[in-house]
Amino acid sequence: MRPTTRFAKRCLSVYRPLPVIAALSSLPIISVHAASTTPPIAPDAALTSDAAITQRVNDSSVSEHAQTADDTAQLTALRAQIEAQRLYEHTTWRRLLYFVDKGGITPKRAKSSAVTDRSFYLTKNGQHDPAAEMDALLLAITTHQARADKARTPITLPDDDALCRFPARARWLSAQLGLGDIYTSVDCQNLDNWMDTLSAKQLSVMFAEEYLDNPMSAFAHTLLRIDSQTTGSPEARIRHAYSLNDTVDGDAADNFVIYAIKSISGIYDNIIEIDPYPERLTKYVNEDERDVWTYDLALTPAEVEQIMYHVWETKDLALPYYFTTDNCASEILRLIDVVRPQNALLQQLPYAVVPAEVITLLQDYQLIDGQSYTPSAATRRQALRNKAAADGEMLDKDALASAIDASDIQTLLPDDTLVASDNNPLTRHPLQMASIGVGQAGGDRYTEVGIRAGYHDRLDSASGFPQFFDLGGLEARVRFNETDTDRDNDRVELQQATLIRGRSFNPLNTSHAGSSWGAAIQATRVNDGADPEGRDHLVGSLGYERGVSWALGTPRAGTGEMPPQLCYGLASATGQVGRGISKGYRVGAGVNLGCDYQINNRLRAQAQLQLPYWYHGNSDVAGYRGHYWQPITMLGLQYDIDKQSAIRLEANHEWQERIEKGDEVQVAYRRYF
Template sequence: MSIKPSSISVDCTLSAISLRACSHRARLPIAIAGLLLSANAQAFLPTPASLVTTGELAPDINSVPQVKAVNLDSDKSVQNNQAHSLEAKQLLATWRKQVQADNLAEHTTWRRLLYFLDDKKSLFNKGAPKSLIDSPEFFLSANGQQDASAELDAMLVAFANQIAASQTTQSTNNSNSAICRFPARTHWLTETLGIDSSSLQADCPELKEWMAMLNPEQLSIMFAEEYLDNPISAFAHTLLRIDSPASAADPSQIHHAYALNDTVDGNPDDAFAVYAIKSTSGGYNNRIEIDPYPEKLAKYLKDDERDTWTYQLDLTPAEVQQIILHVWETKDLDIPYYFTTDNCASEILRLIDVVRPEQDLLSQLPYVVIPSDVIQLLNDEAILADARYTPSDGTVRQAELNKAKAAALGYQQLSKDDVHDIQSAEHNLASSISAGEADQKTIIDHGIVASDNNPIDRHPLQVAQIGIGQRGDNSYVDVGLRLGFHDTLDRASGFSQFFNLEALATTLRFYDADSSKDNEPDSVVLENFTVLRGRSFNPVNTAKQGKTWGASIEATRVNDGSQAEGRDHLVGSVGYETGWSWAFGTPSAGTGEMPPQLCYALLSGKGQAGRGINKGFRVGAGVNAGCRYQINNQLRAQAQLQLPYWYHGSSDDSNVRGHYWQPISSLGLQYDIDKTQALRINANYDWQDRVDANDDVQLSYRRYF
């Protein structure tokens, strides 16, 4: 698109009669003007040396025609160029006054467009005085990373250059111009300052092609539930679904949609511990992936067999366009990735904050950003307009198995081979995604009722508790805090069935002890500190694929059974278990849920070390078996028997055992008062005859927040 130069009034009218006389009078000043204009329009603009380097703010410098010689035919062109440059200079001065008057450099939207996250809670970047991005190509000003004002002024100078250039040439085709590189910044500034965007003449073929491919009309957030069999996905995942007009009108037409996924750009060859540390501390960059939506959805539904929930975002088409334009500005940059604070979920909130600065979503989250917390926050802020449940392949097979077993109760024969064929992923290819051509994939509605796993319905992930109890002859008060996530006795709504993952939990115990007695516990002890503890249940008699296993890393108090009247001691403990689980009972009608009751038998191994126990260490192996029973929607019970055989090493003392059995039985019961409150009873009995206290019974109040 070209813009014709506006008519300019000059002192000498260029007519056939007066041309010669006029040209003689104007020759000297015109020659001077020609020399001044021979560089380009940038020479006329008051670009502060403190803000930019020479040529830095004139991305279209080569597109502005230069005057190589002064002659009669070029006089009017030179004068027009000079007038256009003066016009651009005047516009720049006006914009600068408006920016200063409105303090736009400190505007929340402008700072967010530059990745100044000074209002974001972060363990690593809280209150950082500069942009999170340190790539020079993201800034026009040399000081742009530290100074939002300098970068704003640089954009204004680039606008003025662009206007001057566009009025002196027929077309401007330069994808590296500021207008093409930063379309979201350009859009916001032109709207805020009332700049005629048509005057910023620039052809951006790469941007146009990208936007035409995505054809963004609507955005939705997709939530893929937690997947313990892959530690990186253990806390769930979120991404954005970009809908074109076709997929917005019919959500099943996913081949017309794209997925915008923010993930860690980690090294798959790194050891898990190295990978985890780098992912948490910013040692890796993030990677923005834009893929056809069917490809990304298939990874969760088919490969991982994770149910998904998709929520339409209540954004206008203009807001959607602005978000996608901002993604264009940042998609190829090196941005640090922090697993707990700057991740797939926080990035979605940051993008929404760009177009909805008044809601300030990022600042409303705790230091650790969890995908399900983001879903609940968006729901609380009334940004979620619609919810769609898409069952995984495993859930579709389970729904078929439930239906077949229900029919079998009506005297229809169902053999073991029939059951195997239904629940086997190899034999049963049923899926929520059609098996058509890659570019024609659609979502199939199997009529499955949504499971009780909508993350909006979850209890808050943090929980504080206070309990009173009796251990042996001593009474105590427990005070505890768990930062996440969920155990098998917690309120089940909103989570996948039998989900069990706890992280960063600690309990202090205050004993009412008599210090005059032998083997009395200390008045205050650290009862437990859990780094991570969880179990992944994949019942063998269901359609759910995978093994049943568990792992734990914690510091906990244990009774040393090697010595008579042994006291409990704080030890570091690492354990792993693997085995089988089974689901029993009648699942909810019409759903793909598994039966509600669960039993398990696990082979376990554990190592513990601490100064108080015999020889400072012990290793154990044995069996953990138990059942979890869902009595009703508010009441659950779990019973477990641990049968470890411990080994300390040989001892010369005949009264000290080097190895022994130490069975422990436990019972738990939780009643939910509401979504944020519960009462829990825990009872344990240690069957080892050498410990100082065998029984421990506690009643606790739990508050989720």
């Protein structure tokens, strides 16, 4: 068991010590990495022979039990049944042992468990031999069952006993073999106390929306809510609930860049934290000011219990944490897969496990049985602002702040008087996108295809996302030029390849007031204004913007949404390098001005003016300039055909006399999948 880590970054979010609401201060805290639970299996548990396992039973004060002929016959029959059914190859057994089979284009069956910790196994080769693990557990079950039958009373087992360490495995194997519930005749004190304290009756998934102002939270966050009450008031349910949070066990001393690299590459371990749910909810709703959606899972009481037993088995494991594949969201799917062998939820997302896609996947498999919306403190303040504006009143900053008391339990409850914001991830478009378009640039015609691994830009359908959300990654566009032009040697061109790009808007005239900013890392094709012929070239580009924004118009009635239109002004700084451009580099500074207009639910428009001033360095080549303005105007329009398809029109003009292809227009079909 590891010591308490008071600085742990959430999957796609950052942890800070949480303030405890005064009204909830009496709640007990269960911190599985701080409390004393079960010690590791004794070293002799790493042996595989029947004699070695029998010796462990003797060491557990059961030496008075002697194997009878009937015991031996039963064990032989059960082993034959296991072999006939090949239970050690059963999907559930492999999942209980953490054999993580991969999905994707070429599915791969894991040859060994992902867990290297010896205490996770009863046998020396358990990481690679599920059959040996099953046989060792079978011997433990039958031995204790025979002892309990002889004593005719429940027997108490030590915490490091196989049945106390691995209750999910033992219950599953006993059920498969028709042995009944061994836990009616044995007691495991720490396990029983842990289960009684949590008293899990229902599991729910909490989804905290994307939060761009904290890059580690940019892709949202999910955790499991453990409900001990399924009836009564929402307040009572929240008060008595716990959160199960799988996160990265990060180092507080690392700066953000190092932290991100270690999180992505698996250098950090994961950590499972179980704490009172109100504390977690307070962080997202009141501190980060993120709206939260909660989804009740359609699991039976037996499935909930089995998941909790499996959490007991795995909660202290130190497994590598990978930001994209082994994170807060993947753990939820893995736990559900343990009790639903017919599903392979985790294999459905083989390349990246994104919280929003997990929610959609649960819905697709009919695993959601109810949902609720908890507005953030910022959304509640905006709702008051909207109401006051509709009534012709004005609320100052102090009045808004006093109206929302962050220490009040009511701020953690769903608000039936407030219409839910249009940010339910179940209503959003799929995150992957492919496009095909035709266009004309400087008189030359072309066809262009594109792909985006995720996520969303401001011309995409906004339903299901935080307002004004703009984040994309792993995008590429390839252009096929017409052959009857002067570009025969460049028929196929990479137009753009984006690693990451995004903008965070916090309009000054809203409850989200603050700085607005943007950043992009990409390779992009640009026109070289230093060149007398203004030819285009592919360059690597790194850009950053910062400024202000305003929300305009009338917000949706009864909601805490901001006004639907957006205008902004951002100062920009950009550096670009490429062999084709003058001097091989250029740096620029300027201003980006723009507005987005939501015409209706299906139609959106966008206009932007970029005013960069570029510098290449002094040039000694005749006709080449070392610095210049290169203004660009851009227009965009998108119409949504349905949730999965849209038509987009884009046009731009570069106000620079040297540019070879200063005018461009394109129409494209976009398919979200």
